[in-house]
Amino acid sequence: MSSSSGGERQQLDIEELERAEEVIEQKPPKAEAALARQEQGEKGGGWLTAAWAAPGLLFLAFYLIVPLVFIVLVSFWTYQTGAKFGFVTDWTFENYSQVFQDRVYWDNMWSSFYRSLIAVFASLLFGFPIAYFLALKVNTLRNQIALFIIALAPFWTSSLTRSIAWTFPLTGREGAINKLGDMLGLWSPDDPLIEPLSATSVTIAMVQLYILFMVTPLFFTLSQVDRTAIEAARDLGGNWWRTFREVILPQVMPGVVIGSIFVFVLTMGEYGTVRLVGGNAVTSVGTIVNSQVELAVQYPQGAASAVLLVGALIVGVFVITRFSNLREDL
Amino acid sequence: MIQALVTAATAEARPQDAIVRRPIKQKRDWAKWGLAIYFVLFLVFLYAPMILMGILSFQGPYGQLTFPFKGPMGLDWWRALIDENLPTYHAADIRIAAKNSLYLSLAAGAMVAFLSFTLSMAFRRRWRLRSDVAGFYLIMLALMTPGYLLAVGTQLFWAKLGWDTSIWKTALEAAVVWGIPFGFLVMIAVWNRYEKGVEEAARDLGADKKRTFREVTLPLVWTGIFGAFLFGFTLAWNDYDRTILFQNAATDTLPLTIGGFTFTGAIRPDLYALGTATTLFSLFVIALLLVVAGIRMRFAGRGAVHRVEEELGVAEELHVSETPEREAT
Numbered sequence: 001m002s003s004s005s006g007g008e009r010q011q012l013d014i015e016e017l018e019r020a021e022e023v024i025e026q027k028p029p030k031a032e033a034a035l036a037r038q039e040q041g042e043k044g045g046g047w048l049t050a051a052w053a054a055p056g057l058l059f060l061a062f063y064l065i066v067p068l069v070f071i072v073l074v075s076f077w078t079y080q081t082g083a084k085f086g087f088v089t090d091w092t093f094e095n096y097s098q099v100f101q102d103r104v105y106w107d108n109m110w111s112s113f114y115r116s117l118i119a120v121f122a123s124l125l126f127g128f129p130i131a132y133f134l135a136l137k138v139n140t141l142r143n144q145i146a147l148f149i150i151a152l153a154p155f156w157t158s159s160l161t162r163s164i165a166w167t168f169p170l171t172g173r174e175g176a177i178n179k180l181g182d183m184l185g186l187w188s189p190d191d192p193l194i195e196p197l198s199a200t201s202v203t204i205a206m207v208q209l210y211i212l213f214m215v216t217p218l219f220f221t222l223s224q225v226d227r228t229a230i231e232a233a234r235d236l237g238g239n240w241w242r243t244f245r246e247v248i249l250p251q252v253m254p255g256v257v258i259g260s261i262f263v264f265v266l267t268m269g270e271y272g273t274v275r276l277v278g279g280n281a282v283t284s285v286g287t288i289v290n291s292q293v294e295l296a297v298q299y300p301q302g303a304a305s306a307v308l309l310v311g312a313l314i315v316g317v318f319v320i321t322r323f324s325n326l327r328e329d330l
Numbered sequence: 331m332i333q334a335l336v337t338a339a340t341a342e343a344r345p346q347d348a349i350v351r352r353p354i355k356q357k358r359d360w361a362k363w364g365l366a367i368y369f370v371l372f373l374v375f376l377y378a379p380m381i382l383m384g385i386l387s388f389q390g391p392y393g394q395l396t397f398p399f400k401g402p403m404g405l406d407w408w409r410a411l412i413d414e415n416l417p418t419y420h421a422a423d424i425r426i427a428a429k430n431s432l433y434l435s436l437a438a439g440a441m442v443a444f445l446s447f448t449l450s451m452a453f454r455r456r457w458r459l460r461s462d463v464a465g466f467y468l469i470m471l472a473l474m475t476p477g478y479l480l481a482v483g484t485q486l487f488w489a490k491l492g493w494d495t496s497i498w499k500t501a502l503e504a505a506v507v508w509g510i511p512f513g514f515l516v517m518i519a520v521w522n523r524y525e526k527g528v529e530e531a532a533r534d535l536g537a538d539k540k541r542t543f544r545e546v547t548l549p550l551v552w553t554g555i556f557g558a559f560l561f562g563f564t565l566a567w568n569d570y571d572r573t574i575l576f577q578n579a580a581t582d583t584l585p586l587t588i589g590g591f592t593f594t595g596a597i598r599p600d601l602y603a604l605g606t607a608t609t610l611f612s613l614f615v616i617a618l619l620l621v622v623a624g625i626r627m628r629f630a631g632r633g634a635v636h637r638v639e640e641e642l643g644v645a646e647e648l649h650v651s652e653t654p655e656r657e658a659t
Contacts (some may be wrong), residue, residue: 059445071482268476
């Protein structure tokens with residue numbers, strides 16, 4: 001009897017508690033309405049949002065969208081010598097058919113793509129241990145940040161200057177690497193380890209220039225991985241590889257995807273580095289567009305090449321994003 | 331008798347009572363040390379070219395572009411950057427270019443800070459509406475458009491309209507377009523860790539919207555705005571691809587001047603001195619950022635919302651700030 005009455009009281013308590021919780025969770029009607037207004041941006045909120053967004057969006061529309069759209073337009077206009085800027089506004093597919101038939105262009109597109117792909121994989125391969133070390137092996141936050149900033153600092157310096165530094169003092173025919181090889185008797189300047197002004201040199205230079213765009217997102221996603229989850233996986237008997245594959249990798253996939261997109265896009269569209277490190281021996285889509293625009297003043301054809309490059313970039317980014325649902329994972 | 335039994339029992343050394351002290355095997359984390367060595371090699375890979383360049387810039391007047399270091403050591407190539415009286419050197423060009431670069435980068439930094447702050451204010455609610463997603467993709471597009479292509483498009487469009495292009499009218503804006511996504515992401519990181527309650531508290535205490543914005547919102551996020559400024563500044567300071575098409579001897583920036591020397595074959599160790607100087611300046615700017623952030627941290631104390639770690643997105647835990655005292659006034 002006594003036990004049943006106790007049970008009753010307990011049940012009552014629970015009911016009361018639930019009711020109290022309901023009351024607590026209920027917000028005053030006024031506040032709720034205000035919140036709803038605020039969240040949906042109705043009644044003036046929308047205008048305020050629009051006012052905040054306006055300067056940036058207008059700026060981007062005028063200095064980003066308009067030029068890009070204009071490139072697409074020009075790529076359909078007719079090349080004519082003697083006309084103002086070398087083209088008239090007659091619609092044509094001539095530029096594209098010329099570019100499509102141009103073997104040199106496709107060779108370039110392919111070699112640019114191939115170089116970017118290697119750069120992406122090399123950055124991932126060599127950058128991942130760095131991010132892993134910083135995020136999971138360095139103990140204090142202070143040390144993590146200090147080491148991360150030391151590694152990140154070169155990103156803030158000019159890629160042109162770094163290209164020059166890469167080309168002449170380091171990998172040049174008389175550069176430090178060749179001197180070192182000569183001294184150790186491993187390779188001679190006539191048969192260098194890294195051929196100067198070559199595609200290999202350009203690819204390595206690109207990895208050197210852009211690897212930080214891979215390390216940074218990897219570092220951020222890795223540092224959000226729960227260390228206790230890793231320990232739990234170990235305690236449950238997972239070996240290193242299994243822990244890595246089943247606990248760590250799924251959580252860093254967004255970082256891998258973002259880093260890959262960065263490196264892919266930046267190396268694919270690269271112009272200055274290719275021109276400097278590769279000399280005249282290496283060409284990219286950027287240098288092709290440059291030669292069409294600056295030297296030959298073939299604006300429509302240059303525009304068509306550029307549009308195809310952007311198309312290739314979009315396809316590449318689309319393929320990369322298939323590996324992770326970014327907007328949900330972030 | 332019992333006593334005797336006890337003493338007998340304790341006197342007898344039982345084998346299980348013996349305390350065996352084995353050294354505790356501290357498992358050394360070899361992976362950590364291996365990765366640490368790899369990290370050092372990585373830093374060498376990143377920094378070696380610049381350091382070699384710096385070393386070569388201190389060669390004497392017989393210095394060459396490559397090793398070996400031709401002594402005696404001297405500051406000749408550094409002096410060549412500044413002394414305009416030396417014949418065949420580019421000191422005058424460099425001075426003008428450095429001035430252009432500085433003004434341009436300051437302007438770019440200010441524009442990036444303003445635009446990414448205002449944009450982030452518009453999007454600091456959750457990404458929810460379809461227009462938000464469109465805005466997000468627009469900003470990503472700014473990040474991913476190859477700089478050289480953007481420059482070509484801008485040049486074509488302006489030429490078609492018959493407007494003059496120049497470093498100030500077009501190259502600056504192309505650099506700002508490139509800086510906005512970085513500034514925007516910094517600001518989003520700040521807003522993600524921002525406690526909106528303090529604004530409501532300020533309003534409850536009677537501050538109007540303007541005052542809340544000026545005295546509560548801005549002071550809490552200004553390090554983020556400064557971060558956006560620095561991104562804009564350094565990206566413009568180092569930009570080459572976006573400015574090259576708008577080249578004009580009178581308004582060239584430092585990267586354009588450096589590129590000009592390189593491509594016309596006028597490469598001497600003074601180029602190394604110039605490269606080292608611009609690199610050091612960039613590093614100085616980062617150091618400045620860290621110092622400012624550090625000072626800010628000390629003033630704000632432990633509870634501040636905007637510690638550097640949090641802005642970098644690596645904070646251990648979020649310390650939500652108390653309502654600033656200022657609101658009480």
